[in-house]
Amino acid sequence: MRYRTIGDGRTSFDVSTLCLGTMWMGTRTDEATSFAILDRFVEAGGTFLDTANNYNAWGLGHGHDSEDVIGRWLASRSIRDRVRIATKLGAAKKDPALPLSTSEPTNYQGLAADIIARESRESLRHLGVDHLDVLYGHVDDRDTPLAETVGAFGELQDAGLVGITGISNVAVWRVVEAREEAIRQGIAPYGLVQQQYSFIHPAPKPGRMNFVTPELLDYAAASGVDGRPPLAVTAYSPLHQGSLARPDKPLWGGVDHPTTHARIRLLHEVARDVGATPNQVALAWLLGGEVPVIPVVGASSVAQLDEILGAAELDLDASVRERLDAEPMERLAAA
Numbered sequence: 001m002r003y004r005t006i007g008d009g010r011t012s013f014d015v016s017t018l019c020l021g022t023m024w025m026g027t028r029t030d031e032a033t034s035f036a037i038l039d040r041f042v043e044a045g046g047t048f049l050d051t052a053n054n055y056n057a058w059g060l061g062h063g064h065d066s067e068d069v070i071g072r073w074l075a076s077r078s079i080r081d082r083v084r085i086a087t088k089l090g091a092a093k094k095d096p097a098l099p100l101s102t103s104e105p106t107n108y109q110g111l112a113a114d115i116i117a118r119e120s121r122e123s124l125r126h127l128g129v130d131h132l133d134v135l136y137g138h139v140d141d142r143d144t145p146l147a148e149t150v151g152a153f154g155e156l157q158d159a160g161l162v163g164i165t166g167i168s169n170v171a172v173w174r175v176v177e178a179r180e181e182a183i184r185q186g187i188a189p190y191g192l193v194q195q196q197y198s199f200i201h202p203a204p205k206p207g208r209m210n211f212v213t214p215e216l217l218d219y220a221a222a223s224g225v226d227g228r229p230p231l232a233v234t235a236y237s238p239l240h241q242g243s244l245a246r247p248d249k250p251l252w253g254g255v256d257h258p259t260t261h262a263r264i265r266l267l268h269e270v271a272r273d274v275g276a277t278p279n280q281v282a283l284a285w286l287l288g289g290e291v292p293v294i295p296v297v298g299a300s301s302v303a304q305l306d307e308i309l310g311a312a313e314l315d316l317d318a319s320v321r322e323r324l325d326a327e328p329m330e331r332l333a334a335a
């Protein structure tokens with residue numbers, strides 16, 4: 001396993017470069033399997049865990065299921081100090097009687113100060129911990145003034161309840177404004193942005209703000225120097241939920257277009273040539289990019305995790321990266 005430092009200019013700590021996503025733990029993935037996956041991750045040197053206060057309230061659970069599993073696992077293993085826990089708030093159900101949806105109307109709680117104060121403490125309680133290493137806003141909230149959201153995160157940091165803050169599913173300009181607002185208020189700015197990202201890309205669509213863009217990577221690359229506080233990018237669904245390697249998995253989320261099919265073929269060719277699996281190459285591509293990204297990757301079995309762990313130290317040499325990054329339209333034309 002490899003490690004990198006994340007921070008916000010005031011607080012910093014090391015995390016494993018692979019972050020384990022726990023979204024299905026306690027619902028689709030039963031507790032015994034979840035514990036086995038968590039044990040294996042830590043045994044392999046993994047230290048970074050990702051959860052949220054709404055996993056998974058859109059179908060099978062009440063919302064805190066994954067936090068509860070992690071809480072029981074931490075208590076039974078007594079290893080709180082060996083892991084860094086990131087959770088998220090703002091996208092749990094505002095009205096518990098209504099369904100949660102990712103499209104309008106979403107029924108999200110949002111990022112008002114009272115929600116942040118209350119829900120962060122709820123996450124502490126469910127996880128059974130006295131501080132959250134990372135707390136993200138799960139979705140942007142344009143109806144609440146940024147000054148209020150940022151101020152509420154700052155209060156949690158002042159109280160020692162939260163280390164680094166971050167934001168997810170957000171436009172780049174909103175990240176910039178929030179970080180500038182934090183600095184104006186004398187608060188540590190967001191140090192992490194979590195967006196969807198994998199080796200395949202969705203077709204552009206107005207309003208699609210939840211994907212890692214070249215602009216976000218450029219902004220992250222320019223952070224941490226010249227007085228700009230650091231900013232790291234974490235990528236959710238880095239295996240596109242299995243569809244990079246498995247024909248049984250749908251190409252959801254606007255990615256089912258010819259470029260994607262060409263890139264998936266290329267991924268498989270490269271994997272054969274380097275003696276790795278397509279999933280491993282896809283993760284190594286994220287980890288070793290010009291702007292390294294932390295994959296937040298899920299596994300529903302220890303066997304899946306073992307394959308994922310094989311990516312942690314897989315280095316793609318420059319010629320392989322060049323091949324992977326070749327203009328997909330040129331490849332399509334040549335096919």
Ligand SMILES: NC(=O)c1ccc[n+]([C@@H]2O[C@H](COP(=O)([O-])OP(=O)(O)OC[C@H]3O[C@@H](n4cnc5c(N)ncnc54)[C@H](OP(=O)(O)O)[C@@H]3O)[C@@H](O)[C@H]2O)c1
Binds near residue numbers: 138194235
């Ligand atoms: N910020 C956000 O809004 C947001 C949104 C979504 C997710 N997340 C975070 O990101 C994490 C990962 O996201 P994700 O689960 O959507 O995507 P993912 O990591 O791309 O996909 C995980 C799924 O891929 C399949 N898989 C994993 N390893 C495999 C292997 N070795 N061989 C074959 N299939 C394999 C499994 O599907 P099966 O279980 O079907 O076998 C697994 O559940 C979540 O746990 C969560 O922490 C954040």
